[in-house]
Amino acid sequence: MGYTVVIPAAGIGKRMGAGKNKLLLSINEIPVLVHTLKVFEQDDWCQSIVLAVNDADRKDIHTFISRYSLKKIKTMVKGGKERQHSVYAGLQSIQEETIVLIHDGARPFIKQSHIHQLVEAAKAHGAAILAVPVKDTVKKVENGYVQGTINRDTLWSIQTPQAFSLALIKHAHIMAEQDQFIGTDDASLVERLGEKVIIVEGDYDNIKITTKEDLYFAQAILSKEMR
Numbered sequence: 001m002g003y004t005v006v007i008p009a010a011g012i013g014k015r016m017g018a019g020k021n022k023l024l025l026s027i028n029e030i031p032v033l034v035h036t037l038k039v040f041e042q043d044d045w046c047q048s049i050v051l052a053v054n055d056a057d058r059k060d061i062h063t064f065i066s067r068y069s070l071k072k073i074k075t076m077v078k079g080g081k082e083r084q085h086s087v088y089a090g091l092q093s094i095q096e097e098t099i100v101l102i103h104d105g106a107r108p109f110i111k112q113s114h115i116h117q118l119v120e121a122a123k124a125h126g127a128a129i130l131a132v133p134v135k136d137t138v139k140k141v142e143n144g145y146v147q148g149t150i151n152r153d154t155l156w157s158i159q160t161p162q163a164f165s166l167a168l169i170k171h172a173h174i175m176a177e178q179d180q181f182i183g184t185d186d187a188s189l190v191e192r193l194g195e196k197v198i199i200v201e202g203d204y205d206n207i208k209i210t211t212k213e214d215l216y217f218a219q220a221i222l223s224k225e226m227r
């Protein structure tokens, strides 16, 4: 039950405000990106890793690959202007049909058990994504005024990995490019084609390192895992 994972790691970390790609920042002296990559390196189901990177970060990333003996990174592609473009560049480097996972380099706390549930769900249904129920109340706001409260029972906070058959996700990206559609996740490109996407429930540790507060949360998650 193998898979290939595409890891978009070519962002600039604007919201982190660190003046460099946030994936090069360290948590407990290990770079965020290395924390993420190690999960897949240690997963026997993972057959290869495709990394989308910025040219500016290549030297650092090659240093990480040798320092941490990351052996599964078979391809490194140049990232694009948007996350979607980086993912598509990675997908284009995969030829043989397989289950493909797309996972943010900024999500270091993904668990192997959830990866395996996703792979099995994608095998059975074609598309499967990790999510957790929304905990806050969510309201629609325009010009600073509440327009309405959205029924929380139907709301999920969507994470990655997102898992697909290669043929389906490649087709979805081709159609999105043709229609000049940019989505904030890959599943939205599949949904817009009318294809079903199944939810696999994950957990709240699978945070995306986005702003500086997330570095504090990351320390807490790591110390919990080390207990």
Ligand SMILES: Nc1ccn([C@@H]2O[C@H](COP(=O)(O)OP(=O)(O)OP(=O)(O)O)[C@@H](O)[C@H]2O)c(=O)n1
Residues within 6 Å of the ligand: 007, 008, 009, 010, 011, 012, 013, 014, 015, 016, 022, 023, 052, 079, 080, 081, 082, 083, 084, 086, 087, 104, 105, 106, 107, 208, 209, 210
């Ligand atoms: N053009 C881009 C933008 C984002 N990403 C990657 O997609 C993941 C999720 O993106 P995000 O958290 O938004 O990262 P950044 O774009 O770096 O953050 P910001 O929006 O604050 O600049 C990250 O692993 C990021 O490196 C990418 O590969 N290519």
Ligand SMILES: C[C@](O)(CO)[C@H](O)COP(=O)(O)O
Residues within 6 Å of the ligand: 083, 104, 158, 159, 160, 184, 185, 186, 208
């Ligand atoms: C793909 C994603 O992580 C799902 O929640 C999220 O949409 C990425 O958004 P970003 O603005 O590119 O970080």
